[in-house]
Amino acid sequence: MPIIVNLDVMLAKRKMQLTELSGKIGITMSNLSILKTGKAKAIRFSTLEMICEILECQPADILEYVPEKESAK
């Protein structure tokens, strides 16, 4: 999928664990793992809003568009 989720990058920048984020936004670890590994098919605005609020970032910091050819490389 050409949309890359950079949640792990932002977590590393904020020195935060996935479990901590999970507890703060009230989303299960398994669902956050699905999001982090790029297996998710969609993300709700409410989820994105909570992640941005906790990580103090913009949606563009978490989501990135990489064309298929580039992502294949």
Place this chain on the structure above:
Amino acid sequence: MRGQKTFTITSKFVGIIFYLVILTCVINVVIRTYRLFEGDANLAGTWHQDPLSFDVMSFGHLNPSTQFPYRYSEGKLAALRQPPDHYQLLVGHRSPIGYYDYFLSILLTGAVLYGMWELRSIFRSISIKEPFAASNARRIRNIGLLLIGVDIVKIINYIIFDFMANKYFSGAELLIQIGNGIWVGSLLLALSVVYRRGVEIYSDNQLTI
């Protein structure tokens, strides 16, 4: 959860019906096989042996008889009578029609067992909380195709049966009743497409964070 009770009752009902159908099919096959081995080819001495009897719908070409007597074919290979609105055909179990009907009954028994197995598998694989399973779209489609297939076999059977019966009684036009399998089967095929789409949407929903 709403509908839980209905789902549980239906699921248990299907489970019970499944075992009853298996029992009925086994008994039917055993009896038919026994009669095939013990029966005669003609009707000369088989009145005590319960010959194979077919009730077939007629086009109503023949004049209705008040007494409904049987008329026999040459060599007493078959007997035919016409009560109002249908014919009754008697043949020996080891006659060509008897062998053919035995083969057909085994085929239909297999179809019934397969259909019930698929229906039971559907109920075993789903729950009221997770009603969508990808394998069930295939199962619903298979049941639909099975129902259509059974009706197609019935149509072919009509032609073959008519051909075989007319060897004994020329001029009698026999019509075997065809069920609603084609319509119900087509409905199930459409339902399987809708269900498959439901599985996709459910899967998408599960992967929406």
